[in-house]
Amino acid sequence: MITVRFTVFGGVSARVDGRVTEFGATRLGALLGVLLVGAGEVVTADELVERVLGDAPPARARAMMRTWLTRLRQTLPGLVERDGAGYVVRVDPLEVDLHLFRHLVRAGRTAEALALVTGEPLSTLDTPWAAQHRAGFAAELLAARLDHVDDRLARDEHAALVPELRALAEQRPLDERVAAQLIEALHGSGRTQEAVRHFEVVKARLADELGAEPSRPLAALHRRLRSASAPRQLPAPPKPFTGRAPELAQLDRAPTGVVVITGTGGVGKTSLAVHWAHRAADRFPDGQLFVNLHGFGPSGAAVSPGDALLRLLSALDVPRAKVPHDLAGQSELLRDALADKRVLMVLDNATDTDQVEPLLPRTPNAHVVITSRTAIKPAHAHSLPLGLLPPDDARELLASRIGHDRARAEPEAVDTVVRRCARLPLALAVAGARAATQPEFPLAALADELADLDAFADDDDVTADLRSVFSHSCKALSPAALRLFRLLGLVPGSDISLAGAASLAGLAVPETEALLAELARANLLDEPETGRFTCHDLLRDYAAELALDSERDEALHRLLDHLALTSVEAGVVFTPSRRRPATPEPATGVVVTRFHTHEEALTWLMSEHPALMAAMPHGTPAQTWLIGWSLADVLDRQAHYRDLLTSQQLALAALEQLDDTDGLGRTLINLGRGLARVGRLDEATAALERAFDVYEGDPAGQAGVLLNIAMLCPDDRIPQALEYTRRGLALFEECGDEYGQANALTGLAWGYGKIGEYGKAIEHAERVMVKWRAMGHVIGQAETWDNLGTAYLGLGEHEKAAEAFTRSAEHFRLGGDRPLEAAAYEELGDTHAAAGDAELAREAWQTSLRLHAEAGLPAERLRAKLQPERQ
Template identity: 45%
Template sequence: MRTSDDLAGLLRALRRRHARHQGDGELTYRELAARTGWSHTAIAEYLTGKTLPPTDRLDALVRLLGATPAEQGALATARDRIEESRRRAPRTPDRLVPRQLPADVASLAGRDDELALLDKLVAAPTAVVVAAISGTAGVGKTALAVHWAHRVAHQFDDGQLYVNLRGFDPRGQALSAAKVLHGFLDALGVPAARVPADLDAQAALYRSALAGKRVLIVLDNARDAEQVRPLLPGTSTTVVLVTSRNQLTSLVSLDCAHPIPLGLLSRDAASRLLTNRLGAERVAAEPEAAEAIIAACARLPLALSIAAARVQQSGFPLGTLATELGTAGRRFGVLDAGDAVGEVRAVFSWSYTALAPPAAGLFRLLGLHPGPDITVAAAASLAGLPAEGTHRSLTELTRANLLAEYRPGRFTAHDLLRAYAAELSDGTDPEPDRRAATTRFLDHYTHTTHTADALLRPHSDPVDHLMTPPAAGVHPERPTTHAEAMAWLTAEHPVLLAALRQAAGAGFDAHTWRLGRALDTFLDRQGHWHDRVETCKAALLAAERLGDPVAQAVAHRFLAGAHTAVNRYAAALGHLERALDLYLRAGDAEGEARTHQNLASLWDRQGEPRKALEHSKRTLVLAEAAGHRRAQADALNAVGWCHAQLGEHPAALAYCEQALALLQQLDDRAGEAATWDSLGFAHHHLGQYGRAVECYERTLELTRDLGDLWGEADTLSRLGDTRHALGDPTSGRADWQRALDIFTALNHPDAAAVRAKLQLP
């Protein structure tokens, strides 16, 4: 033992042995400093050989690390010899320890969970630790890796190796493993003459050079697992940190790498990043502009950093930058720091150009899709290709982190990537091809919604008007049960609204009308009334542009229903009068009957049962004349309900029982639910409370099966009244509370009446 490096090596060996004996991790510099009372820096210098410890400190340290008395004496003697040799001979330079980490980032926002996970991985390793940080371009993979590496560098006494593998570098090919190994071996002090030519032999020498050493290795910007695998050491004393735009699935599955997916910043973290760069006072002065910048940058760290730099350099208000970012076609120009690695568009392009042609083509087409997410089936229709091949392309895009499969079978991309895909499609794909792709995905959603709607209310108005066969390459989904239909519509709800808006804005009027009409039942039952108003308005405008009186009449009637649901009665009446006029001109007796039924419902909601009864009776006459049994059953229930509202309960029961018999023959569960509710109301007011409870409970079974939230709450409110009348106020209050919870969740004004029953403020 001749040098302080040699002594430091023995101290580290003692520390490792002590950890094994204790069955715990090695004592960190901080822990040793706390136990000895010395500085953290002094501990680091003793254990890395930079400083020869004084005799008393060496004795204290080796005792702390569990040395035997004989070992203590030998180490003290060795220490004195090293000091004596230093006095007698000129000091030779110590071995150069590689410290290759790039400069740390000034501040890192929103990555506490990932940092904690990395800390946990290296706390007590039993094998070589490999952590694979993956994420989309610009999400901050390198920043996280370098920041954590600096944070733990003191734990790796034998050095830190770093290389940019250039896996997605626009300036040339990715670095070969052989070239990286040459550089690492040189940094580890292996003479060039000893480095063999064969890659496997180089990797073996590399592993030998690292054996038993505490070294941190950062492999940044890897293209794939094949590029990384020869660079993995074989000793548990090393830790490897890999970053890549790809998910490196092979490295995770075959080499036991720990995946650390990196997503977009949270809104709060994005705000902290801006604040760190611009100062709290500046951000607080323009909070709305700051929020707009965060949204335009899609919470992507690279984009936010470039935006902050633009503000810092220009000195302009945040509002100016927010306006530029919000201007169509300007966003990517603003997010350009002047070189390839500082331009968002260019950074995205490196991932795009690495794609296989089918995946690249699908990525461009996804820029036409309105979002916020897409399934395999919808993507296959968008591309006009079979589902199996489309799924392969979606998987490739996900592995490249150009998409994220955030729920099984549902794929999404952040707004900047969507904008980039749209820009690519606009510049690459011919306009006829783009319009054909738009037609395909609109056909997909329209036809699938049509199928789902027919399952929700099989006896509702037919929606075959303006329906045409789907375009070639479209494969609509086929839900077969009510539950499947509800599940599909619930999952696709935001997508369908976005698709309808896009169809309306792009001149796909027939699709707009069909989609708006087919969504009506679902939106009504689930309480999405404001969405319902929006979709019905869009459908009406589309019908007017088409000049189609039948479509206009239907849209007026459904828009009236949407207005009625949110208590906009005057608007509803105007639309129903317009619908009735159109049906009368067309000689459409069935449409006229349905409009009278809607008018009856409108007047009933306004507390005008006699006016409602007139329209209900007119509906019944028209339905009987047309031989329309379903409309006739609805009319019978409506007439009975109106009689009940007028206090004519025996007549109400007679009409409603006729309606119920007919509805049960037709297997119309929605109509049956409404009729059981009417019967419950009539029985209640005849003092037949037990029978009323039975009717209401049957209504609740049906409304819950149908997913009719408002209908469920409305019936619960009346059931609570009946239980109170029966002398069971506890159950009655429970029913009212459940009704209030639903009305409140739906933000419906009927909550006020139930709140009054409960005597709540």
């Protein structure tokens, strides 16, 4: 049987029994292609002339056509037949790739259909009819592609589709189907916030360019994503939870506003708040926020209102770039962020009214539940005192932990345990865990053991009763687990990682992991997130009391060694261009974690950020300064400016006790940066000037200080900034520091561009570009292209400026700096506008607008530039 296949995609060809005839850009190929597109249909001679030769054919067009038809019949016998006034190819349409494509699309086999498309149909034929046909097929092809995307989304290929759909969305920025698919792909790959931001970008484009609102399907998708992207920060609900029916009813009835649950430690305030919050979550579709304020932790390191606000704003996806430095501004921003949202906020373990007042949104639909051991009284708050569990509820709580059959078998023992646990949920949980781990152990024996501890109890001191229960549970631990429990009471922060716990104990990680699991089974430890461990602050207090003097100092030193040395590893990977500080050998038993990627380092530094800050006052001078060095860059880039300043002040105090000139100089530079971030410019300048003196005899150190001083100069003092930078360059050249020279030259190119000396800006930019390329420094090249673009734009050389800003944007994208990529596209748009090309300007600004939205940056200036286009 003869097999025949024809192609019109990417050029016309025929395959007959494996023999291929390529027609190329010939009239014969054009003629065959026209007939194959209409396979099975009669095409008149006049139609053939128009489709093959165009609207203005030569005088002998019909004679030429007859000649070509004769040659085609000779080449492919039996293919073309005369039919009345026209011609037809006698083939099965499914033997032609174009018709097979359409058949497969109709059958829902889009992957097979798309695999056939190797180019445009009739790509070698340049006539109006062919162009029109290609345009029509482009719409068919797009529809098939989007159908195939729908199929892949249904197969959960979300992450793989994101790059493809991003590119398609850039090509078709107003196509709502493409927008919806990209939004679905982002959401399905766990990037819901990006999905919501892309919707906002599309909504703005539709309004700016068409004066239209998003379609109903796209708007419905946005509503669904908004719900999916709402913060869900509540801890897991307590299990089991027993009783508290009156208090739950009061929480249900409380009007939207502020409720304060007060009571003694261990009485179950947090359990009540979290249990009710989960039960009421549906009332707050815009999210549930949770912050542990650590008001009564053993370290005394309560969370400051500023830090709590940063956590809340971050959970609400408020960009750090928009967060003010002052507490009042942050409080106002939180109110703005919650203005139209139905949100529940749980503020756990508060110290006093001053700690919580700045966190209260006071918006109509936001509801706040606060827990505290003290009777704090924010304005217009509803108070809910929490007493001991009623006896029946206390018995039920214990029974739910040890098993109801066992409880019914020994009712008197249950009553005794409940009484000696003072009806406190925390004590009952610990005692119940002890009994549950030994089901063969008579409950009466447990009650008798608690009785032996009555000497520790005090009717007026609930904590004393808890201490008795804790003591009994600790007796059931293995010696190694008990030792680890004691040591955990020394931890400066509120939680600890597995590697940190191993270092604290001086044990191998697997052994430590097994001991932590034993403590968790005894209800003496929680693992709120994988790999991080914490416990109730009363348990931590008790553990600290048990710690032996002989083990305290060495254990704490090992933990601080782990934090300091691991933070250096993370800091070096986070900012590879920084020179690694000298580090001591770790103490025996210390685990030092290594990192391979920037993302790994960032994740660790931010996870350990609270622990590192809490550890700094307890470290040796060397440990404290190393932690401060490691935190400087990440706290600056993540906009934790108060912690940046505090960490560098602590590091500086530590270095005053060390003979480390380089470390002192570096810390003074970081301190100057922190002071500048909070607006204390005079103090920042003084710190940098001191750093300059410290680096006397070290030209590279002094040069680095000069560049940092230059960065403090406002726009009206750019000539002074240039002078500092020139001095820094001279010093870097003196000591042969190539990286420093490149930084200085980049600063000079920027400064000359700012003051309009464009020739000098270009001279320095071209000189430094050679250095950045030799070092393979992508961001340095990006900044240099940007400086060249500024200079060329100032000189009116618009084509060169556009090229430079385009290259700058490309390099910033490669370097992963989306805000600066967005800025480069905005400058590219400004360049096109200056050149009088409104369409290209608009295109670049729209790209910049999208990048601003994806990075969560304000874009009012860009919107203003696009506004006139709607007139």
